Amino acid sequence: MTVAEAxxxxxxxxxxxxxxxxxxxxxxxxxxxAKRKLLPALYNLAHEGALPERFNLIGVSRGEMPDxxxxxxxxxxxxxxxxxxxxxxxxxxxxxxxxxxxxTFDDPAAYGALQAALDEFDSDANQRLNRCFYxxxxxxxxxxxxxxxxxxxxxxxxxAEVRVIIEKxxxxxxxxxxxxxxxxxxxxxxxxxxxxxxxxxxxxxxxxMALRFANGMFEPLWNRNYIDHVQITAAxxxxxxxxxxxxxxxxxxxxxxxxxxxxxxxxxxxxxxxxFSANEVRNxxxxxxxxxxxxxxxxxxxxxxxxxYASGTVGxxxxxxxxxxxxxxxxxxxxxxxxxxxxxxxxxxAGVPFYLRTGKRLAxxxxxxxxxxxxxxxxxxxxxxxxxxxxNQLILTMQPNEGVSLSLAAKIPGARMRIRPVNMExxxxxxxxxxxxxxxxxxIMDAMRGDATLFTRNDEVEAQWRICDPIVTSWEATPGPLPxxxxxxxxxxxIASIMHGDDAWRTI
Amino acid sequence: xxxxxDIVWSERDTTPGAIEAALRAMLKERHAxxxxxxxxxxxxxxxxxxxxxxxxxANRLRRVGRYHAGRTIVCSVQPRRTSLDxxxxxxxxxxxxxxxxxxxxxxxxxxxxxxxxxxxxSVVDPLVVTDLPTVVWSPHGHPEAVRALLALAQVVLLDSxxxxxxxxxxxxxxxxxDDAYVVxxxxxxxxxxxxxxxxxxxxxxxxAELQTIxxxxxxxxxxxxxxxxxxxxxxxxxxxxxxxxxxxxxxxxLVGSAHGRRQDVRLRLEPDPGLDVRGLAxxxxxxxxxxxxxxxxxPGGLHAHYRNAKGxxxxxxxxxxxxxxxxxxxxxxxxxxxxxxxxxxALTAANALAGASAQA
Numbered sequence: 088m089t090v091a092e093a094x095x096x097x098x099x100x101x102x103x104x105x106x107x108x109x110x111x112x113x114x115x116x117x118x119x120x121a122k123r124k125l126l127p128a129l130y131n132l133a134h135e136g137a138l139p140e141r142f143n144l145i146g147v148s149r150g151e152m153p154d155x156x157x158x159x160x161x162x163x164x165x166x167x168x169x170x171x172x173x174x175x176x177x178x179x180x181x182x183x184x185x186x187x188x189x190x191t192f193d194d195p196a197a198y199g200a201l202q203a204a205l206d207e208f209d210s211d212a213n214q215r216l217n218r219c220f221y222x223x224x225x226x227x228x229x230x231x232x233x234x235x236x237x238x239x240x241x242x243x244x245x246x247a248e249v250r251v252i253i254e255k256x257x258x259x260x261x262x263x264x265x266x267x268x269x270x271x272x273x274x275x276x277x278x279x280x281x282x283x284x285x286x287x288x289x290x291x292x293x294x295x296m297a298l299r300f301a302n303g304m305f306e307p308l309w310n311r312n313y314i315d316h317v318q319i320t321a322a323x324x325x326x327x328x329x330x331x332x333x334x335x336x337x338x339x340x341x342x343x344x345x346x347x348x349x350x351x352x353x354x355x356x357x358x359x360x361x362x363f364s365a366n367e368v369r370n371x372x373x374x375x376x377x378x379x380x381x382x383x384x385x386x387x388x389x390x391x392x393x394x395x396y397a398s399g400t401v402g403x404x405x406x407x408x409x410x411x412x413x414x415x416x417x418x419x420x421x422x423x424x425x426x427x428x429x430x431x432x433x434x435x436x437a438g439v440p441f442y443l444r445t446g447k448r449l450a451x452x453x454x455x456x457x458x459x460x461x462x463x464x465x466x467x468x469x470x471x472x473x474x475x476x477x478x479n480q481l482i483l484t485m486q487p488n489e490g491v492s493l494s495l496a497a498k499i500p501g502a503r504m505r506i507r508p509v510n511m512e513x514x515x516x517x518x519x520x521x522x523x524x525x526x527x528x529x530x531i532m533d534a535m536r537g538d539a540t541l542f543t544r545n546d547e548v549e550a551q552w553r554i555c556d557p558i559v560t561s562w563e564a565t566p567g568p569l570p571x572x573x574x575x576x577x578x579x580x581x582i583a584s585i586m587h588g589d590d591a592w593r594t595i
Numbered sequence: 596x597x598x599x600x601d602i603v604w605s606e607r608d609t610t611p612g613a614i615e616a617a618l619r620a621m622l623k624e625r626h627a628x629x630x631x632x633x634x635x636x637x638x639x640x641x642x643x644x645x646x647x648x649x650x651x652x653a654n655r656l657r658r659v660g661r662y663h664a665g666r667t668i669v670c671s672v673q674p675r676r677t678s679l680d681x682x683x684x685x686x687x688x689x690x691x692x693x694x695x696x697x698x699x700x701x702x703x704x705x706x707x708x709x710x711x712x713x714x715x716x717s718v719v720d721p722l723v724v725t726d727l728p729t730v731v732w733s734p735h736g737h738p739e740a741v742r743a744l745l746a747l748a749q750v751v752l753l754d755s756x757x758x759x760x761x762x763x764x765x766x767x768x769x770x771x772x773d774d775a776y777v778v779x780x781x782x783x784x785x786x787x788x789x790x791x792x793x794x795x796x797x798x799x800x801x802x803a804e805l806q807t808i809x810x811x812x813x814x815x816x817x818x819x820x821x822x823x824x825x826x827x828x829x830x831x832x833x834x835x836x837x838x839x840x841x842x843x844x845x846x847x848x849l850v851g852s853a854h855g856r857r858q859d860v861r862l863r864l865e866p867d868p869g870l871d872v873r874g875l876a877x878x879x880x881x882x883x884x885x886x887x888x889x890x891x892x893x894p895g896g897l898h899a900h901y902r903n904a905k906g907x908x909x910x911x912x913x914x915x916x917x918x919x920x921x922x923x924x925x926x927x928x929x930x931x932x933x934x935x936x937x938x939x940x941a942l943t944a945a946n947a948l949a950g951a952s953a954q955a
Contacts, residue, residue: 093802096833097793100937101786105794136787136915140794140899174916176895181914213909451694487695517636517665517698519932 107248108141109217109535110208112201114192114232115224116146116157120254122164125223128527130165130173133181137532141216143208144185147201149192157187170525184208192228198239205241215247219535222253229253230270237274252281252534255346256337257543260559261552268545277545281534286347287541288526288533291485294515295354295456296363298483298491305481306359308460310435315478316587318442318457319351322449322595324401326574327423331414339425340393340562343445345555346543349376351485352441355456356431365539369547376550378433387561390429392570392581393422396448399574406448406574420567423447424578427558428585440587448574450595454485457593473505480593490514605682611721614681618701618722621685625699631691635698638931639723640664641748643715643733643740646671646706652734655924662925664730666701668722670715672737676708679718712740720747730778730931738767745774750931754780756873761820762949769946772939778930780923781822782938784874788826791890791897791913792880805834807883810861814877814891817866820849821945822874827853827862828945829937836860840950851948858883862948873920 098104111129113121132138146157161182165173186204190197209216220236222229233251236242242249253271258264271280286292299305308314321343327334334342353372360367382390397408409415409423424446431441460479468476482492490513497509533541543551572579577595586592602625604617625632644652649671656667683703691697703722711718723729731744732752741751751771755764764781771777796805811830815823824841831838831853841851841862849864867876870892877891885904890897896914918926 093799095793095797095802096805097789097796097830099833100935101790101793102933103790105790105797107798133914134916136790136896136913138914140791140913141911142914174895177914177916180895180912211909212911213907453694514633514696516696517633519637 103135103137104536106137106139106532106535107217108139108212108214109219110143110145110205111219111221111531111535112145112147112205113221113223114147114228115222116187117148117150117152117160118223120223121146122160123168124525124527125221125531126161126164127169128525128531130169130178130181131171131525131528132532133177134171134174137528138181139535141212141214142181143216144182145201145204145208146185146187147190147192147197148187149190151189152187154185154187158182158185161185192224192231193235195235195239198235198241202239202241215244217248217535218244218250220249220251221531222251224254226254226256226259229257230267233271233274242274242279248279248537249275250279250281250534250537251275252283252531254283255285256341257282257346257548258552259337259341261549261556264548264552268549272545278537278539280542280545281530281539282543282545282548283530284346284350284543285526285530286350287543288528288530289485290524291489291515292351292354293541294489295351295483296368299354300359311437311439313460314439315459315461316440316442316590317352317355318444318459318593319348319355319455320443320457320593320595321348321445321454322452323445323447324449324452324575326396326406326448327409327412327415329414331412334423335415335419335421338393338421338562339423339445339447340427340555340558344425344427344443345551348443348445349551349554350543351456352429352431352443355458356436356441358435363540365542368540369544373544373547373550374433375431376547376554378431378436379429379554380432381553382557384557384561387558390585391425391427391558391562392579392585393426393562394424394446394570394572394579394581395419395421395568396423396446396574397571399448399576401448401575408571408574409447418567420562420569422562422569424449424572424582426578426582426585428587429554440590442586442590442592444578444582444592446572446578450575450577452487453595455593456483456485457481458483459590468504468506472503473499474507476506477508488514489516601684601686603682603684605680607680608678609681610679611718614683614703614705615721617683618685618703621683622699622701625685629691629697631696632687632699633696634685635663635665635700636724636727637663637665638727638928639729640667640752640928641719641723641729641731641744642667642669643712643731643735643737643744644669644671645735646673648735649704655921658921659925659928660921662928663700664928665727666722666724667703668719669702669704670707670711670719670740671704672707672709672712672735672740674709676706677710678708679711680706712737713743715740715743716746719744723747728931730928731775741771745771748775750778751775752778752780752927752931755821755825756781756819758821759818761824762946764821765824765942765946765949769942772942776931776934777938777942778927779825779938779942780927781819781874782825782935782941783923783926783930784819784822785826785829786926787897787913787915788875788878788890789829791899792830792878795880795888804882804884804886806855806857808834808855808860808880809858809883810863810879810881812863812865812877812879813875814865814867814870815875816870816873817847817868819873819875820864820866823864824945824948825941826875826878827864827948828943829941831944831948832940833937836944838862838944838948841948849948853948872917 357371426444458481729748730750731748758764813823836853838853841849844850870876879889887902889900
C-alpha cells in the first residue's frame with residue numbers, strides 16, 4: 088500500500104467528513120443568485136464549522152469594485168438572506184480575506200488577475216489549494232468562461248483538484264446543450280464538472296430514494312402490475328415577479344419540466360442502483376431517460392399542453408394576467424403552464440403514464456408526486472351511500488408540507504358497511520428535529536468534496552433535452568394565442584385532453 | 596418561550612392514566628379546533644430533576660431551539676412527596692398558515708417523591724408516546740431513577756463533566772453503555788476539535804504522520820477534565836495507542852503517556868482557568884518529524900497555529916460559531932437518533948487514562 092492510499096482512521100464516526108482546503112471563485116459574484124443563495128450558503132457552512140479549514144473566496148464580475156466593497160456587499164447579503172442570524176465574528180472572518188477581480192468574462196486580463204489571486208492564496212497557505220469555479224452568470228457566458236479558464240491554464244493544477252460548477256439552464260435546446268457539453272468537456276474532464284440542478288440538493292428529493300430503497304413494502308408494488316399512473320406536480324401560486332426577462336425566454340417547460348421534474352421522474356422510475364455512488368445513481372437515471380420515447384411532431388398535440396395565466400384572484404387579491412405583467416411582450420407566446428404525458432418504455436413501467444404539470448399562478452403552491460395504484464380486482468362492498476372505494480394513492484409531497492401520505496379505504500363507523508378513503512400521514516416536520524440545510528449548502532459542499540451524486544451528468548442533460556426539445560420546437564413553430572387559465576385556478580381545461588382513459592388530475 | 600396558544604391541564608394527587616387521558620383529550624380538542632395542528636413525533640424526553648433546580652432545567656430546555664423533543668416528561672423530585680401532581684401543556688410555537696401545519700409540543704411536569712424513583716418507569720411508561728425513541732436525562736443524579744427508566748428508554752443523555760471527579764463521570768457513562776446508547780454532552784463538546792484534527796491529517800501525504808505523533812496536550816476548563824480525557828481517549832482508540840493512567844502533576848495538570856505503534860506519546864491535560872465555559876480550550880499536537888499544530892478556542896472559530904520542522908509558521912482561523920450550552924443540549928437531543936461508533940472505544944480509553952476501570 089502506498090502512503091497516498093493510507094486510510095485516515097480519525098474520520099470514522101464523524102458526520103462531516105474533511106474537505107480539502109479550497110478557494111472558491113464565483114463568477115457573477117455581484118449577481119442576484121450569489122447574494123440570495125450562494126453567499127448565505129457559505130456563511131451557514133462557516134457557522135456550522137463545515138467549510139474546509141483553509142477556505143478562500145474570490146468574486147469575479149464586470150462591475151468595478153475594490154476588495155473591501157465586495158466584502159461589505161457579501162456581509163450585507165448574508166445579513167439580509169441567511170436562514171439564521173449571523174454570528175458577527177464568524178461573518179467578519181469568513182470574508183476578511185476575500186478578493187474581488189473585475190473584468191468582462193471574455194477578457195484574458197481578468198483571468199490573469201484571477202490566476203494571481205489564486206496563486207497568492209496558495210502561497211499564503213504554503214500548499215496547493217483545490218480550486219472550485221462557480222459559474223453563476225447568465226448562461227451565454229458559460230462557454231466563454233470555460234474557454235477562458237482553459238486558455239489561462241486554470242483548468243488543471245498539479246497536486247490539487249480543479250472543479251467547475253455550472254448553474255442552470257444548461258442550454259435552452261438540445262443543440263445548445265450538446266454544444267455546451269462539447270465546450271465544457273473540451274476544457275474539463277467530466278469528473279471535474281458539476282452541473283447544478285438545485286432540486287437534487289433538496290432533502291425531499293433525497294428522501295425519495297430512502298423511501299423507495301430503504302423500505303421493503305414499496306418495491307414489490309413499484310411496477311406496471313400494481314401502479315396505474317404517476318402524476319408529478321410543481322405548482323406555484325405566485326406569478327413571474329421581476330423575472331420577466333428570464334421567464335419569457337424560457338417558459339414553464341424549460342424552467343421546470345426539462346430539469347427538475349425530469350429528475351423527479353427519474354427518481355420515481357429508476358431501478359435500485361448497485362450503490363449510491365455518483366456514477367451508479369446517474370447510470371440508473373440515464374437508463375430511465377433513454378426509456379422515454381422521443382416525441383414525434385405528430386404525438387405532441389396529444390401528449391403536451393401549454394397555456395398562459397389570465398387575470399384572476401389569488402388569496403383574495405385581483406392579479407393581472409401574464410401578458411399584463413411588467414416586462415412581458417404583449418404578444419408573448421411563452422407558456423406559464425405546461426403539462427406532458429410521458430411513457431417509460433421498459434420492463435417495469437411499460438403502459439404506465441407519467442403525467443407532469445407545472446405552472447405559475449395556480450391555486451396553491453405544492454410540489455408532489457402522486458402514485459396511483461390500480462383498483463382492486465373485485466368490489467364486494469356496496470358503493471351506494473358513501474364516496475366508495477377509490478384506488479390507493481401514495482403521495483410524496485416535496486413542499487410545502489414535506490411528507491408521505493397513503494390513501495386507504497376504511498369503513499365509516501356505523502351499522503352498514505360503507506367505505507370512504509382515509510389518509511395515513513407521515514410528515515417529516517413532525518418527526519425529525521433537524522432543520523434541512525438549504526440545497527445550495529449541500530451542493531457547494533459536495534462539489535468541494537468532489538461528490539457528483541447530486542449533480543447532472545453530461546449524458547443525463549442531453550437525454551432530458553432529447554425528450555423536451557421536440558415539444559419546444561413544436562410549440563415555437565405554432566402561433567398563438569395560447570389557451571388561458573384564470574390566475575388562482577387549477578390550470579387550463581385543456582389539460583384533461585392528455586389523460587388516458589379514466590385518469591384524472593389531482594386537485595392542486 | 597411560551598407558545599402562541601397553549602392548552603394547560605393540571606391535577607393534584609393524580610395518576611399516570613389520568614395524565615395520559617388528559618393529553619389525549621387536549622390533542623383531540625386542538626385538532627378539532629384546527630386540523631393543521633399536528634403533534635410533533637420526534638422522541639420522548641424524560642427529565643428527572645430536583646424540584647428546586649427545575650426552573651434552571653426548564654430554561655435550558657426552552658433554549659434548545661428547533662431540537663425540541665415531541666413530548667417532554669419532567670419528573671420533578673421532592674424528597675418527602677408521596678402523591679403525584681401534574682401539569683400538562685400542549686403548545687404551538689406558531690399559528691398554522693394556510694396550507695401548512697403547525698407543530699404541537701407536549702410537556703408534562705409530574706411532581707414525584709423520592710419514594711417513586713426506584714419504580715419511576717411505572718409512572719412514566721403510560722406517558723411516553725409508544726414506538727418513539729425515549730431519551731432519559733437526569734442532570735441532578737438520581738441513578739436509581741435512571742436505572743428504573745432503562746426499562747423503557749433506548750438512550751441516556753448525560754454530561755460526564757457533571758461529576759466533580761472526572762473518573763466518576765466517565766465510570767458512570769461506561770456503566771450505562773451496557774444498557775443503553777449514551778449521548779455524552781462532554782463528547783459532543785469535542786466534536787469540532789475531532790473534526791479539525793481529522794482534517795489536518797486527511798491529506799493523503801500527511802496520514803502516515805498520525806503514527807508519528809509524539810505529544811498531545813489538551814487544555815480545558817478546570818471542571819471539564821472528562822471532556823479532555825475523552826478527546827485523548829478518542830485519539831488513543833483511533834490510533835491504537837495503549838494508554839496508561841495519567842498522574843497529577845504541577846499546577847493540577849494530568850500527565851502520562853500512551854504506547855503508540857512506533858513510539859510513546861506524551862500526554863498532558865492542563866486546566867485553563869481563563870476559560871469560563873464548559874469544554875475544551877485548546878489542543879497541541881507534535882510529531883516526530885517536527886510538525887507542531889495548536890488549535891485554540893477564539894472569536895469566530897478555532898485559531899490554528901502550525902509550525903513545521905524547518906520552523907515555517909502559519910496561523911489561521913478555522914471558522915465556526917460557538918454552539919453554547921443550549922446548543923450542546925440541542926445537539927445531544929439530535930444525536931439521540933444517531934449512533935456514533937467511536938464514543939464507546941474513546942470512553943474505554945478515557946477510563947484507562949483516568950485510572951478508573953470501565954467495569955462497574
